[in-house]
Amino acid sequence: MNLKIEFAENLVSLSLIRQKNIPCLCRVSGSPFEVVFQSPLQDVVGVVDGWDRKLLEERAVVGAGGSFTHYKHGMVTLSEIQMGLYNIIDLSFFYSDYGWCPILIGGVYAPPGNFLDDEREDTIGRL
Template identity: 45%
Template sequence: MKLNINFPKSIVADDLLKQERIPCFCKVSKEFEILFSDTVRESSGVVSGWDRTELEIRTVAGAGGRYTHFANGLITLQKIDEGVYKILILEMFIEVTAGALTGWGVCASRRFLG
């Protein structure tokens, strides 16, 4: 999976991309969008090379609406090219009240992505 995004040129963004488990927000409908509203203002990108079936095996979908997944996340990226990053690890926060499941679901990792 790859994240296609143009981060602003800044010291904050450059330093952030060296970190692991960067806070983000994940929105999945027909497209898979990742936002960095709390860490790099007004930055968002679209994930390519993702498979809905594989995502749904690892994360629980929400209760309906425009997005099947609408959750806080933690992401680790590796720069491939200008504006293109390999997703090394992506975790989404999962909350299911009836089934009592609450916690971080790993929906992408080196183990799954090879």
């Protein structure tokens, strides 16, 4: 996965892209997958390419209602390919009921998540 984003050319940006696990907001809709950096970081939005919806959804639970299938706080680690294009090395989404769900680790998809509670019996529709 790659991130297309235009950071301002300054020391803050240079320092930011060298960090691991940069806080961000991840927004996935029908096709675009956006990574948003907000205050206290620079306010800038980038678009992810080279991603697979099926593989993403095996690692991140889909939400309901609204414009986005995923609208989650995340952490991302980047490696510059060229100006304005970065390889996504690590990416995780945060869920209040699952904690951090890794999407990418070391540039490859993490193992799929186990979002079903196997310990709890399904009692829906049973009285």
